[in-house]
Amino acid sequence: MSDNILVTSLDEALKWGTGKSLWPFTFGLACCAIEMMSAMGSDYDWARFGSDIFRDSPRHSDLMIVSGTVTKKMAPRIRRLYDQMAFPKFVISMGACASAGGPYVRGYSVVDGVDQVVPVDVYVYGCPPRPEALIQALKMLQDRIVAGKVKH
Amino acid sequence: MIPVESESSTKNGMKVVYVAKENIFQYLKERKEEGFDTLLMISGVDYRDHLEVMYHLLSSSSGSRLIVKTKTNDEVDSVTSLWKGADWHERETWDLVGIKFKNHPNLKRILLAEGWNGHPLRKDYPMDKKQYVNLGDDGEDIVSYEKTEGY
């Protein structure tokens, strides 16, 4: 009997559970949001990876995908939404704009990267990144959560 | 009949007329009665020594188009009483080019945060002087030049 019991600490189990049940937040900003929708749509179906249907309220979700250009007018609102999310919470910065300003970096009302606003766990490059890239980012985030490498 | 100051055309043969700034409201009103019932957009151009306002008109029945321009230095009459759609276009022109519209019911910034300094589509807008926006407790934006004050 005792041979069959998998011995693990509660902590490990919790990490595994958190990683495999990320609930993303429906939050599209710009062009990248369309590719995010594709990743959620029929062909790519990212619910396969344990990150189920998008939640509509920040309080229900633990993963925020910043998909698009962060403008100065929007940045404080993003911060507020992030603050409303319950712990544990993770952020994926999708696309060149969210990561570093992208093609609009010289503009007068664009924030150069969402990492100035909220802490970011995984950056995805591309303009826009293909859905495969976003799915890879999700896998990376899951692996890091399971391995306990994510701080917040 | 309001006289036009000069007439020209775009490369693809669209008629462009210049009208004196005092007459612009009256002129557009006449054109509207004549059949140019759609106002496609209002835009502003900064020519360094003066500003120009452009009105793109379209007649939805005959399909003919007309571009009306007027030279100004600061303000022109609002046409919101002729077309309701002019409201947003005029606010945008004020926001980005800095042309005031007299008798506009609600001339506030539309694209940028309220309190922004300067009008970005002016040719002398300082692009290297960054401004930062934050959210006040009442939900309104606060603009400042200090990096620590916003995003």
Added chain:
Amino acid sequence: MEDRVIEINFGPQHPSTHGVLRIKVKLDGEIIVDAQPVIGYLHRNAEKLAEMGSYPKGMIYIDRLDYVAALNMELGYVLAVENLMDVQVPERAQWIRMLMVELNREASHLIWLGTHGLDMGMLTPFFYCFRERERILRIFDEITGSRLLYNYFAIGGVYSDITPKAIEMIKAWTDDFGSKLEEIQSILGKSYIYVSRTKGVGVLTAEDILSYGVTGPMQRASGIKRDVRKNSPYLYYDRINFDVPSRTEGDVYARFLVRIEEMRQSIRIVKQVLDKLPQGDFYNKKYSKPMLVRLKTTGESYVPTESPKGEFGIHLIGDGSSIPYRVRIRSPSFANLSSIPTMLKGYKIADLTAAVSSIDPVFGEVDR
């Protein structure tokens, strides 16, 4: 009475705002007494940045205006630049452009249909529409090498020819998309809930349409039959048979029907273009890439085109240098969205999502 009115904030983050729209809604019980949209949360300085680089460089910002129909945006820009500089475009390139633009119109309308379904509480059409859209994107991927933002139209032609494989894919797609469209339409149009939530909701009269400068499918759903492709044809739309669908009701349901019918017409156009596609150059050899950045011009031009959202045009002013002096974008969604106060007044709060999503706003283009 006055204190019964409550004010609520809708957005800028809300699953059915299609982006970052915020509406300040004043409610008396369930009835909307006033709705004021607040925009600008995606103001990305497209006009200013396009005025800071050479003519071909402006394309990347134009591309990202209406990101679900990037080719339609590019078309407006290249036509304006070509017009300003008297660039001759080979015939094959023009036909290829037409083909791509119509395919992109389908993709854009499919996105609209899917998200409109979501807003009405139906998840199924979303998956059906995205399945169909992915097929179009695979065609684009084959031809242009990217899925969403293409930068495919160049001044003087297009960047690459369409391959025989792509033509096969398009043919296969035209053959069965019609029946798929039927299927998608019946999911929504035969649903009693959908029809009763959209009929008579968000009505705009022809008078409102003209006053707000609303164009595109919204205009045609209110009884004004005007389409730039028909009324002042560009490319070779005058050599092609297609109808301009229109309705007179002006409500959300009419807009739904108009857009569905437009998709049918687009299939017709694509079929005809495939038949008529001539052989030849796809690019004007005179305008090679190093040459493009040195293009200089003076004068001005405004070229209207019909994008999936309405009349899209670029007013270009050149001052004789290689940098455009003024790039003014007429974005259809901006004008369409400004009709929200009239469109929502007097309806119930539950009608708000239906009415807003029937505008099909895309914020890259509203805020520029």
